[in-house]
Amino acid sequence: MKAIIDEFKHILNGKFIFIILIAPLIISAAFGYVFKNNQLNEAPVAVVDMDHSDYSQQLIQKLDADQYINISYITYNYMEPNSFMYNEEYFGVIYLPAGLEKAHAQGAQTNIGLYVDTSLSTATTYLRNGVTEVIAAENASAAANKLVAMGVSSAQATNFTTGLNLQTRLLYNPTNNMLMSSVIGFVNTVFLSILGGATLTIIPRLREQGLLKDMLRRPLSLVLRILPYSIIATCSMYLVMGCLKQVGGLRFEANVYQLWIPFLMYAIALSLLCMMIGWSASSPAKAAGRITMILLPSFILSGAQLPVALLPPILQNVSHALPLSWHFKFLRGLGFRGGDLHYFMQEIGGFLILITCILVVIFLLMLNEMRKIRKAEKEGLLHPDEIDSTETVITSDSDSDSALILPKGDKQAGPSHS
Template sequence: MKALIDEWKHMLGGKSVFILLLVPIVVAAVFGYVFKNSQINEGPVAVVDLDHSSYSSQLITKLDASQYINVKRVFENDTDPDMLLYNEQFSAVIYLPAGLEANRLQGKQSNIGFYVDNTVAQATASLRTGGTEVITAENAALAAGSLKAVGLTDSQISGMTSNMVVQQRLLYNPTSSTLMSSVIGFVNTVMLSLIGSAGLSIVPRLRAEGRLQEELNHPVGLLLRVLPYALVGCISFFLSIGLIKQLGGLRFEAGMLEMFIPFMLYTTTLSLFAMALGWSAATPAKASGRIMILMMPSFLLSGAQLPVAMLPGPLQAVSNILPLTWHFKFLRGMGFKGGELRYFIPELGGMLILLSAFAAIILVLMAVEKRKLSKAEAKEDRAQISQSQSLAH
């Protein structure tokens, strides 16, 4: 308990608590506001109309009526799409070929060109959806008219043109909001950096102050030194998510009390991982450089940017030793999907095993460190005895 109180005093006496609380909150507020719009509606489109017909004009009107498309300009002559896309004045160019109306009346196929600027794929995903919807509707209308002309009823036509209908529902994130991916990933990367840096510096600081040997006599007290940073980090998580929810409209369904358990487990496990990683550093300054050893694998393998299922098999196994991987399971399963804690008993067990493993590693490091110090003391005692004997002679 003395060690825990000492660590609280150290944290409160410096800037650590303000950094742990304020930096994630500021990041969450800024990014939550910046990325509050989850999709682009009314994407700017240029149409090159080479048919100049009544039907091509109707089709352009229907394209412009889509919530995803804004036909900003119509060109009557053949135009190079590159020239229209270079300066990002348009996000796509649609080519309506000559003979479009005639081919439609004769039941012939027409190839409509759809040139999309895919340098930023997220910006044009809705645009592609809108274009596909309009053309699909036009094809269905044409087929229905032809079948009705041969005497089929509306019910028969519907059965032939839409025999099977997929009723798709996008669950949990229907608008493909980046708040649940990029923003949350960035906030967690910042939090990992701050909590990890605090954990890395605990043992090197005690070593530099000459207090490590005394702390080794109280193993539990040394382990408890991570709790102040874990608790403040947990509080910072709640405040950050609350801000993103208020400013950006993040969908977060989990209750605060239930989410506290996995959040606290994560921050504690992360702090112990960092403590083990920074153990051998001579000073806090030398330990700080090791944060990249913690951050890079976590960023790449935990599912922050790339789904774990897309990783090669061996890397999926490695990802299970990263606290951030388990944190995202709880964050997505409970926070985004609204699952209750009782559905995540296996994940809780996995997190507890990981926490115990890091604690065991630290206990082993304590034993090794204590043995090294004992040998050094014994060597120093022998040297003093030898020196005393030499002086006596």
């Protein structure tokens, strides 16, 4: 308990609480506001109408009526598609060829051109879907009209042209909200760097202060020093999710009373991993620089930007060693899909196995550190933790200068003269 209290005192004397509570909160509020409108309706589109017919005008009106398309410009002369999209004034160009009305009346196939600016793929995804839906509906209507002209009833004609009707329901993220992908990934990366940067320095700081040797006699107390960081980090994650939900409209359906379990497990696993990686650093400053050893693999392999299923099989297995990978599984399963915690017993077991493996490595590092201390004592050398037990006293002589190392507590009466 004393070790936990000492660590809390160290945290209160620094800026960790302020940084881990305020920085992710500001970032989540800013990104939540920026990406609140996550899809583009009424994308501006130009039309090159080379047919100049009544049917082409009707088709243009149907395209413009779609919620994802805004026909902003119509020209009846041929123009290159690049000239419309160089300055991002239009996101797409539709070409209606000459003879379109005639081909429609004869039932002949006609090619309509659609040019889409895929350098802005997020903005043009729904534009492509909108044009596809309008053309599919127009084809079905034209086929039904031909069947009616042949003497088939309207109901039969409709059944012939739409025998199979696909009904699709998009679950969990139907509007492809970036808050549930890129923003969550970025915020958690920032969170990881703050928590990891603080817990990396625990062991080097104790070593520098000369307290590590004594702490090694109480291994549990040493490990529990990460608990204050984990508790504060869990509170920070609650604030971040609440901010994204209120400011950005994030669809987050997790039970708030169950969420603390995976949040705390993630904070503990990450803190222990950072303690393990920073163990051998000679100073807190050098330990803090090792955050890239965790940050970069976590960003690439955890599913923050790229789904883990798209990674090569060997990297998918490596991702299981990263706490952030398990954290995202709980965020998506509990938060985005609204699952109950009892559905995730396998994931909880995986998290516990990861924490156990890290603890085993830390225990081995403790044994190695104690072995080094005993070896140094056996050889009559001073361990770095014991450097502060001596002090150097400089004495001077009238004929020559000399230096004498005295233990603490011994006093020198004064200069000696022969």
